[in-house]
Amino acid sequence: MSKARTSIVDIARAAGVSKSTVSLVLQGSPLVNEKTREKVSALINDLGYVYNRGAANLRQSKSKIIGIVVNDLTNSFFAELAVGVDMVVQSAGYVQFLAHSGESVDRQRQVIASMRENGIAGLILSPARGTEASDVKPLADSGIPVVVVVRNLPGAKVSTLLSDNYGGAKSAVRHLINLGHRRIAFMGGFADTAVSSDRVRGYRDALMEAGIALNQNFVIHSAPSRAGGATAAERMMFFDERPTAALCFNDAVAFGVCDGLRSNDIEPGKGFAVIGFDDVIEAKTAVPALTTVSVDPQGMGQRAAQLLMKQINAGQVDQETLVTSVRLVVRQSCGAPVRQTEELA
Amino acid sequence: MSKARTSIVDIARAAGVSKSTVSLVLQGSPLVNEKTREKVSALINDLGYVYNRGAANLRQSKSKIIGIVVNDLTNSFFAELAVGVDMVVQSAGYVQFLAHSGESVDRQRQVIASMRENGIAGLILSPARGTEASDVKPLADSGIPVVVVVRNLPGAKVSTLLSDNYGGAKSAVRHLINLGHRRIAFMGGFADTAVSSDRVRGYRDALMEAGIALNQNFVIHSAPSRAGGATAAERMMFFDERPTAALCFNDAVAFGVCDGLRSNDIEPGKGFAVIGFDDVIEAKTAVPALTTVSVDPQGMGQRAAQLLMKQINAGQVDQETLVTSVRLVVRQSCGAPVRQTEELA
DNA sequence: ACAGTTAATTGGAACGTTCCAAATATGTCA
DNA sequence: TGACATATTTGGAACGTTCCAATTAACTGT
Numbered sequence: 062m063s064k065a066r067t068s069i070v071d072i073a074r075a076a077g078v079s080k081s082t083v084s085l086v087l088q089g090s091p092l093v094n095e096k097t098r099e100k101v102s103a104l105i106n107d108l109g110y111v112y113n114r115g116a117a118n119l120r121q122s123k124s125k126i127i128g129i130v131v132n133d134l135t136n137s138f139f140a141e142l143a144v145g146v147d148m149v150v151q152s153a154g155y156v157q158f159l160a161h162s163g164e165s166v167d168r169q170r171q172v173i174a175s176m177r178e179n180g181i182a183g184l185i186l187s188p189a190r191g192t193e194a195s196d197v198k199p200l201a202d203s204g205i206p207v208v209v210v211v212r213n214l215p216g217a218k219v220s221t222l223l224s225d226n227y228g229g230a231k232s233a234v235r236h237l238i239n240l241g242h243r244r245i246a247f248m249g250g251f252a253d254t255a256v257s258s259d260r261v262r263g264y265r266d267a268l269m270e271a272g273i274a275l276n277q278n279f280v281i282h283s284a285p286s287r288a289g290g291a292t293a294a295e296r297m298m299f300f301d302e303r304p305t306a307a308l309c310f311n312d313a314v315a316f317g318v319c320d321g322l323r324s325n326d327i328e329p330g331k332g333f334a335v336i337g338f339d340d341v342i343e344a345k346t347a348v349p350a351l352t353t354v355s356v357d358p359q360g361m362g363q364r365a366a367q368l369l370m371k372q373i374n375a376g377q378v379d380q381e382t383l384v385t386s387v388r389l390v391v392r393q394s395c396g397a398p399v400r401q402t403e404e405l406a
Numbered sequence: 407m408s409k410a411r412t413s414i415v416d417i418a419r420a421a422g423v424s425k426s427t428v429s430l431v432l433q434g435s436p437l438v439n440e441k442t443r444e445k446v447s448a449l450i451n452d453l454g455y456v457y458n459r460g461a462a463n464l465r466q467s468k469s470k471i472i473g474i475v476v477n478d479l480t481n482s483f484f485a486e487l488a489v490g491v492d493m494v495v496q497s498a499g500y501v502q503f504l505a506h507s508g509e510s511v512d513r514q515r516q517v518i519a520s521m522r523e524n525g526i527a528g529l530i531l532s533p534a535r536g537t538e539a540s541d542v543k544p545l546a547d548s549g550i551p552v553v554v555v556v557r558n559l560p561g562a563k564v565s566t567l568l569s570d571n572y573g574g575a576k577s578a579v580r581h582l583i584n585l586g587h588r589r590i591a592f593m594g595g596f597a598d599t600a601v602s603s604d605r606v607r608g609y610r611d612a613l614m615e616a617g618i619a620l621n622q623n624f625v626i627h628s629a630p631s632r633a634g635g636a637t638a639a640e641r642m643m644f645f646d647e648r649p650t651a652a653l654c655f656n657d658a659v660a661f662g663v664c665d666g667l668r669s670n671d672i673e674p675g676k677g678f679a680v681i682g683f684d685d686v687i688e689a690k691t692a693v694p695a696l697t698t699v700s701v702d703p704q705g706m707g708q709r710a711a712q713l714l715m716k717q718i719n720a721g722q723v724d725q726e727t728l729v730t731s732v733r734l735v736v737r738q739s740c741g742a743p744v745r746q747t748e749e750l751a
Numbered sequence: 752a753c754a755g756t757t758a759a760t761t762g763g764a765a766c767g768t769t770c771c772a773a774a775t776a777t778g779t780c781a
Numbered sequence: 782t783g784a785c786a787t788a789t790t791t792g793g794a795a796c797g798t799t800c801c802a803a804t805t806a807a808c809t810g811t
Contacts, residue, residue, distance in 0.1 A: 066467065066548075068767055079791045084769060094789060109544065114523040115460040115469075116767035119796045122411065124460075126524070134485045135687065144479055147506060151513070156520045159504040161492060168496070175501045178459040179471070199454065203411075287691045316688075323693045342480065346632045348665045413797055424761045429799065439759060461797035464766045 067108045075108065076101050087112065118180055125155045127369065128176035129185040130169060134161040136313065137341050138358045139187060142210065145362020146185055153370050155182065162189045170196060177205070183369045185362075187211045190254060194218075206372035206379075210365045213255055213382075220372065221382045222365045226256055229354035229387040230263030233308050233336045236352075236389055238271045240396065242306040242334060246279040248293040248318055250310030257282075257310060260338065264308055285310050290317020291324075298325055306334035306395070312341045312353055319347075319394070334395040349393035356387055412453045420453065421446050432457065463525055470500045472714065473521040474530040475514060479506040481658065482686050483703045484532060487555065490707020491530055498715050500527065507534045515541060522550070528714045530707075532556045535599060539563075551717035551724075555710045558600050558727075565717065565726045567710045571601055571683075574699035574732040575608030578653050578681045581697075581734055583616045585741065587651040587679060591624040593638040593663055595655030602627075602655060605683065609653055630655050635662020636669075643670055651679035651740070657686045657698055664692075664739070679740040694738035701732055 069087070073080040078097060085093045086101045093101075104110075118124045129146050131139040143159055150157045158176060162169035169189045173196070176184065183206040186197065194216035197207050207219040214221070230247075237245050247264045250257035261280060268275055281296055283289035290309060294317065297303060309315035315337030319329040329335045330349040337344060340355035364385060372378055414432070418425040423442060430438045431446045438446075449455075463469045472495050476484040488504055495502045503521060507514035514534045518541070521529065528551040531542065539561035545552050552564040559566070575592075582590050592609045595602035606625060613620055626641055628634035635654060639662065642648060654660035660682030664674040674680045675694040682689060685700035709730060717723055 081791055112523045113767050115463050118460050120769040140479045140485050178457045180460055320693045348668045426761055458797050465799040
């Protein structure tokens with residue numbers, strides 16, 4: 062019942078055919094006679110045979126595993142991204158091999174190495190902070206397609222899928238300006254990431270466009286988490302001239318900012334307008350519902366996976382950079398009167 | 407640079423030794439001479455050799471992969487569980503192969519099959535609703551250890567790690583009773599899961615213990631999500647005699663209930679006491695901070711992984727059932743005056 | 752210099768597949 | 782019936798490792 066794995070030749074022996082025939086059956090080849098197929102299939106079931114994909118890969122050296130490593134599984138943005146990837150990967154007959162680096166480059170190196178050893182056909186990577194182009198170079202060099210998502214990796218010869226951070230931030234700030242706000246803050250996120258600097262740039266340009274002078278203090282960095290948002294909001298309370306609205310680095314920060322406002326008896330959406338970034342699932346159901354720049358992580362995962370699949374099938378690693386468009390979803394937290402949606406290029 | 411994978415024999419040829427020696431080097435055997443080791447190691451780097459674990463497994467038929475499949479990655483409880491598992495799995499030199507079933511038994515069957523084909527050394531499973539014992543039987547039969555977590559799987563010959571749902575619910579309700587509440591509801595969750603029925607049982611017994619008659623209407627089932635919580639709260643609003651407090655199926659539901667209360671101008675923690683279950687990260691930072699039964703998903707993941715590792719190393723599949731203890735974390739949402747913690751067995 | 756150890760190294764035979772060329776069976780036509 | 786085409790089936794040689802038994806090299810002490 063346990064012990065020795067039953068193999069293709071065990072089946073062959075039992076069915077009185079050759080192992081080649083069994084192999085043919087396994088692959089659903091049309092070459093094999095209907096009767097033999099039935100007999101073999103029955104035996105496969107009865108003997109509890111399980112296909113050894115490792116052995117198969119050994120011979121044909123192309124596996125059906127795609128790897129995905131994310132920097133923070135705990136953040137539901139990435140969890141959803143992974144789910145999106147999983148959808149297309151599964152339906153293409155591949156299986157997903159998900160790992161998380163916990164924002165550590167070392168760990169990331171480890172898991173990538175391990176994935177390589179296990180023969181992945183391609184990799185989707187949301188890099189940990191501080192990842193170097195050299196971390197993915199060996200992959201790309203040995204012809205394994207890599208798609209980098211969410212954060213970019215300058216210098217790496219790989220495809221990249223980013224969201225339109227600049228445009229999204231810009232349109233969010235424009236919206237706030239249209240609503241009459243003049244003192245607008247940017248809250249949360251670390252200054253040293255490309256994602257953050259792109260969003261801040263969009264924020265600045267929107268202000269400039271409207272002829273509003275930039276107040277340097279209004280860019281308040283913090284950890285990109287709910288807790289970070291709360292502390293950022295607390296810090297803002299000490300300003301002589303407080304902002305009346307904020308664009309937040311992401312939704313987690315935005316929720317934290319709401320928490321911080323409430324602790325100071327300010328109701329988000331009434332006394333202060335809050336806009337997030339990402340549109341995680343909770344954004345819709347929170348109270349007040351969060352106005353946010355929708356990135357659709359699941360869709361992004363799907364696109365990334367499609368891009369990867371294309372390259373795997375084409376058998377070549379391209380270096381293509383896609384920017385996915387992004388749209389502002391207006392809900393209650395910005396105090397806008399009506400529910401509307403603004404499309405972006 | 408790409409094309410043919412360089413193998414152990416390529417290295418051997420280049421170094422002027424036999425493939426056996428290279429293999430020895432790879433395994434860090436003390437049998438090999440220091441000078442040869444160096445030469446070989448250098449070549450391994452230079453030629454960009456990557457170890458083929460598939461081939462190795464083929465020979466020694468014990469892999470270093472452990473599989474984990476969760477029913478909903480999007481729920482941060484499970485994401486954290488996975489992170490916990492990952493921690494111990496990594497440090498044991500194994501790698502994790504995470505998949506999510508999206509609460510579909512079919513998908514779950516697929517991914518489990520796929521993992522089997524890829525030769526996992528063990529499996530951690532948080533089963534999708536409706537999973538049968540027969541779904542894991544073949545695994546267990548072929549000697550692959552399986553640890554079922556979170557939900558139990560009656561009849562399956564596998565180890566199980568559950569949290570003390572009964573005790574946790576009981577102590578939460580006791581707390582509400584001590585606070586003076588008499589009309590207490592149980593909100594959220596589907597009636598047909600063991601987890602739900604255990605919690606409801608704890609809720610009932612606590613009421614009974616206090617001599618409070620059970621009002622059947624006060625058990626309001628709904629989807630175990632934020633949205634589900636909101637609708638449950640809305641439904642409650644139509645009661646003639648409304649509850650003054652609720653134990654919720656999980657934290658997501660609890661947040662939803664808070665949303666629903668607010669839409670009806672009731673402030674959670676003031677006009678109505680809310681207790682959740684799970685203690686997800688957001689529970690601490692939410693406003694009001696959520697009183698909840700802390701399950702520590704990450705710790706649970708770690709314990710599950712340890713249990714699995716033990717079985718893998720022992721080379722036998724036990725059938726052990728562990729119940730992890732659980733503690734009530736009192737925060738603001740139940741309206742308790744002081745911040746305190748109650749330990750449970 | 753020789754036997755006796757100990758230290759390093761090494762061929763092959765597995766492991767469970769796939770793939771190819773070749774063999775065999777089956778059918779068709781005149 | 783013989784010759785050909787077509788439908789099935791089949792041995793073996795890979796694939797990249799590990800493991801074992803066996804070989805060779807390098808030291809001992811006398």
